[in-house]
């Protein structure tokens with residue numbers, strides 16, 4: 151176990167290094183030139199040269215990388231050329247939105263998928279299983295960018311069950327308003343996860359419940375409830391966990407469809423906005439933060455795997 | 466006195482896409498407190514299905530069971546799970562055939578033993594741990610304190626088999642169903658585990674059904690032996706009678722395929738030629754007829770039923786049993 155973790159940590163540091171290099175250089179491949187954005191109509195060749203020098207853009211790329219990364223280590227991600235907000239400030243405001251949406255949607259997805267899968271797997275092809283299967287199968291045909299506008303229109307705009315666009319306020323400002331605003335996008339995002347989690351867990355539970363060790367558990371006189379919770383659930387959740395890891399990673403800066411619809415400036419929203427503005431300092435900062443966050447989440451899930459199934463740490 | 470366990474004309478069939486698999490076709494047996502019944506037969510003869518049916522562990526949706534199983538005089542065949550749960554673990558316990566797949570891979574050994582102790586005997590956490598450690602010691606597991614926290618994957622097959630025995634014995638059952646408790650283990654470990662079971666059985670006055678494909682295993686350990694072939698009991702007798710008065714050619718063939726201690730381990734056994742019949746559509750006559758060296762026309766047409774032999778308690782299902790054949794040969 152200790153060795154497993156130590157290996158992962160070393161790997162983690164190496165990956166984060168490569169990720170930082172990639173965030174830096176890939177952004178430099180983007181079309182568009184920040185100097186043009188800054189100078190606007192004043193872009194004479196002489197002015198361009200001066201600004202290029204001020205920004206250090208005339209230095210070799212590798213030197214620029216080291217300047218950038220040493221600033222990053224000091225907590226300085228630079229500032230926006232257009233709004234002059236610091237990048238850390240922008241991220242500080244938008245990252246919590248992603249975190250809240252991810253936590254909200256995943257909690258909802260688990261809260262629905264687990265009981266559903268447990269009930270369905272008790273009687274495979276029973277009535278409940280068939281209903282649950284066909285419902286989730288139908289939901290597969292409705293990707294978030296289709297469901298999101300419909301639900302927003304119905305529940306927020308028409309029926310006012312949920313607050314409409316641009317009503318997000320930070321958690322610290324008003325807890326209730328914040329939670330209310332986060333609920334609808336969380337539901338929208340949860341729907342895709344419910345389908346996947348339900349199907350994975352149901353299939354794995356059905357397979358696990360046929361294992362010898364479950365018959366053995368029955369022969370010990372344990373209740374069905376205990377067998378489900380203690381004996382079947384954990385060995386059946388590995389693929390669900392793997393999928394949750396990928397889903398959560400993809401939701402960081404990946405929730406811009408609902409963010410756009412509900413005008414909630416999360417990371418994805420900010421990223422697209424900054425790309426459009428050729429605001430590459432911000433783009434670089436967000437890319438780095440997102441990439442590091444995804445790497446850290448993978449690391450966390452690698453650890454969770456070993457908690458759920460100790461066989462994994464031994465392999 | 467009513468026997469501890471009585472099984473009457475038990476039939477089990479499985480619904481499969483290809484039709485009904487008739488895995489057990491009319492088995493009757495009875496067992497007294499403290500005695501051992503050996504069930505012997507080739508792979509696929511229905512030993513596991515029979516023992517699981519007796520315990521009520523077969524999946525209800527695919528297995529149809531008819532006949533009667535009485536435990537302490539009470540009918541338990543097709544009893545609801547809630548009722549059977551009162552017996553499982555505390556009255557009847559089972560040691561499963563495959564130690565590699567029958568322990569939960571994600572739970573520590575200790576947990577898997579203490580679980581029943583805490584639920585059925587209401588022990589506290591520390592009492593249960595103490596009992597579990599002493600059980601691990603009784604089944605011959607070295608350094609039980611460390612093993613207590615191990616996962617099944619960290620133990621050898623023999624050790625896992627011992628753990629399964631410890632789990633089965635935890636709540637002191639009256640009847641232990643041991644389904645091939647020594648398959649896949651090497652000869653010395655086999656003998657150790659079987660001796661261990663016998664010792665514990667005598668200490669606890671426990672009845673035992675010892676399932677095996679190896680006549681040698683039950684020869685010294687069972688009071689009575691039932692020989693199964695393709696879901697049927699083809700011969701049954703008190704152990705010493707079976708070995709002296711063996712009448713059914715299949716039993717004889719089984720004896721011929723018995724592993725000998727003198728063979729180096731892992732030598733392939735002399736197995737019986739041919740394959741057991743298809744349980745989807747069993748033949749009309751004797752199920753052993755296609756493989757039987759003594760088969761005659763009648764064997765293929767009519768199925769022999771169990772008949773009493775000369776010695777009380779001995780019965781066999783064969784038209785041309787051994788003693789008669791011998792007489793025919795000498796005259």
Ligand SMILES: Nc1ncnc2c1ncn2[C@@H]1O[C@H](COP(=O)(O)OP(=O)(O)OP(=O)(O)O)[C@@H](O)[C@H]1O
Nearest residue numbers: 479486488507508509510511512513514515678744
């Ligand atoms: N769930 C099931 N569905 C269909 N057929 C089954 C099922 N379980 C067992 N069978 C069939 O019943 C027959 C008897 O199987 P069983 O496992 O009882 O044999 P066995 O005597 O225990 O053999 P082994 O020595 O290999 O353990 C086999 O032909 C098997 O294919």
Ligand code: SF4
Nearest residue numbers: 751754757764783784
């Ligand atoms: S009945 Fe006939 S085929 Fe069957 S075991 Fe006896 S001799 Fe062989």
Ligand SMILES: [Mg+2]
Nearest residue numbers: 512513514562
């Ligand atoms: Mg078997």
